[in-house]
Amino acid sequence: MGATRSSNARKRRKRRAVGIGAAIAGVLLVAAVGGWFAVDAMQRASSTPDPAASEPTPGPTTDAVTPTPEPLSPAEQLIADADDPNACAVSFTGDAIDIAPVLETQGKPYASLPLPSREGMVFAGWYDTAEDAAALSIPGRLNGADAVACDAQQRTVHAAWMSTADNDGAKTRVPILMYHQFTTKPEGESGWLRGNYAYIGDWEAHLKYISEQQFYLPTWPELSAFIDGRLFLPDHSVIITDDDADPTWLELAVPLVERYRVMTTSFVITSNGPGPELTPYVLKRSHTHDMHSAGADGQGRIVNWTHDEIVADLETSATVLGGAKEVIAYPFGHYNDAAKQAVADAGFEMARTIEPGYVSIGTDKLALPVVRVNYGMTVDDIKKAIG
Known part of the structure; x- marks a missing residue:
């Protein structure tokens, strides 16, 4: 009978050990599963983009700047206003010359060449080049008997002057x-x-x-x-x-x-x-x-x-x-x-x-x-x- 009680005691102790081991194993399993979920959550959190983080960091606000076009010269404005492929803006240069450009028509005789005046001097005409003006070259002198010819719808004519004494002496x-x-x-x-x-x-x-x-x-x-x-x-x-x-x-x-x-x-x-x-x-x-x-x-x-x-x-x-x-x-x-x-x-x-x-x-x-x-x-x- 004593042997029987000892055997029963051993069986109870074995069942308690098994239960304790199962409990410990369950705790460890829960801990492991919970850890896995925690790690997974952390990984998901780290791999999921933050909408706020995906937006570019705003910098200083600037408006788009349109370049200001260069203003047209008086001669270019004449041509633009004329809207005529045969138009020619004639500009004037030379000593004491301050005359606005005039519009002429290519292929037709000059219609608007001015005759400027200058104190103590005699105007000696308009010329094709500064060299012609200096030489008073007749082939290079321009007037209403000459047809207008231009380069890219523009040309410049050059003034010449002489003294009154030289004019009289001619x-x-x-x-x-x-x-x-x-x-x-x-x-x-x-x-x-x-x-x-x-x-x-x-x-x-x-x-x-x-x-x-x-x-x-x-x-x-x-x-x-x-x-x-x-x-x-x-x-x-x-x-x-x-x-x-x-x-x-x-x-x-x-x-x-x-x-x-x-x-x-x-x-x-x-x-x-x-x-x-x-x-x-x-x-x-x-x-x-x-x-x-x-x-x-x-x-x-x-x-x-x-x-x-x-x-x-x-x-x-x-x-x-x-x-x-x-x-x-x-x-x-x-x-x-x-x-x-x-x-x-x-x-x-x-x-x-x-x-x-x-x-x-x-x-x-x-x-x-x-x-x-x-x-x-x-x-x-x-x-x-x-x-």
């Missing part, structure tokens, strides 16, 4: 050639107006000579300034004119003007209309409106009509020609002091006669002389007349 004389009608007959026309008809072959030879010899072709405003002593003109200048705008002028002579591009002036009797626009190298100026007829005494109407009638006629003529009032040609060359006064009162600056001679400093602007071109005058005759 003793320049400017011939104004006067033509009338033209003929294709080498032997000329017959009748009392035979002398008026220049042979077209001679006309072409004259133009070719003037072009090849690089004569300077003054504009009418330049001639006026020259007479006043404000502008130097070289003693290698010539002005070419034709009276009446006769059909032979339009049909035979003008095409050769266009070919040689030598500036001329056509004095138009505007009662017949303004005439066609055939080339920019022909300026149309007044030969009066309706005074190219004889008056009561057989002389021209301009020396017969009243002052007010003359003024009204000339104003009408200017209107037909678009307002040009630089110069007129007296019909038949007839004029007197009353006619000169009426011309001035009508707003015209100059008037051309048929009297022989050359224009010099101080010439009467309302009595400009001419070199008359008659039938049969050759190039040699023109050389003698104009140099």
